[in-house]
Amino acid sequence: MTDPEAAIVKIRLDWSKLLGFDQIKTVERGELRITDSGFSKIGTKGCRAKEQS
């Protein structure tokens, strides 16, 4: 049951039907946090400098 006036309404989505969520294996519901590979703070110079330090 859902209540449109409620601040919190629980709708349980089937992640297997959702782009970007269908491959999540290890994240528990309620702790959804995407840590995909897309994040690429590469710093081709900066990171090399850090690795040398």
Next chain:
Amino acid sequence: MTANILFRPDAARARGLDGRMRTRLADSLAYIAAEVAGAIPIQHEKLSGFLQRLARAPVSALVFGAYFDLVFALEAGEIHSAAALLEEILAAPSAPAGLAVFNIGDPSRPPDGRRYLRLINTDPAMRLALRSPPPDVEAAARRRLQEAFQLLEAGFPDLADELRTLIREIVLAVNADDADERFDGASSFMLWGAIILNAEASDTPIALVEGLAHESGHNLLFGLCADGPLVENDDFDRFPSPLRADPRPMDGIVHATYIIARMHQAVHTVLNAGVLDGEQAVYARSSLQGHAEAFQRGMDTIDRHGRLTPLGHGLLEGASDYMRICA
């Protein structure tokens, strides 16, 4: 040799990937609309109109971002936020033709800057603090971008074509004054079609060519792995990165290693085309050596620890073939 062909830039493949991502987004939104009916009033004409636009043409990366925000809101039970996000998505127009370049705090695009920044900050251990570039820095970055594309169009037109197909939005930013970490560029699965570049980094066109090849490479891999992963390693295991000082998941190692080869390919091809001036040619030769060494570091880690899927194996085989022939 087939694998090597798969490593070449290909605008037609990029168009196919964009089409598949839009189809997946449409299917996901149609599913969500059916699930939330009763909790959120769905305007079916608007839904139908948006899905038709989405089938016909690309949309802004922010529409993909809004979709992820919508799922996060529904998972958190924030129905009012979810309703507003769904309304925003359904009102979104098709993306304008061509490549848009703007700064992350462009006041004409609220609340875009915040969404870009939030959705590239997916690593809780390493937060990006960004702000808009000052006008003179932004103007200089725009000039360098033009020069970088001129280099590509003259020296590696296939990559220029693929870039213009994969990337619709280049978002310029600089490190915030209190930033702990330097950033050169970022991209996110959740912002399909956008890359964020540091307007103060890549101070020559050839360096920017590398940056464009790198960030667009992430988008290429996002598109290729939308229906399946590159690796079977545990998401939480960490390994040494060939590019970053912090250890990364194997998926990130594969991304980095593939993209190093792609940067090598961009620099090598432009250098061999004879379109670089003397100073940039010196930079290019030095850079190629660094890419070759970094690629080997990445492959060593993958060979030791990687559990590749057939997709991941095929992509790396193409990159390895290229490096074996050209590096």
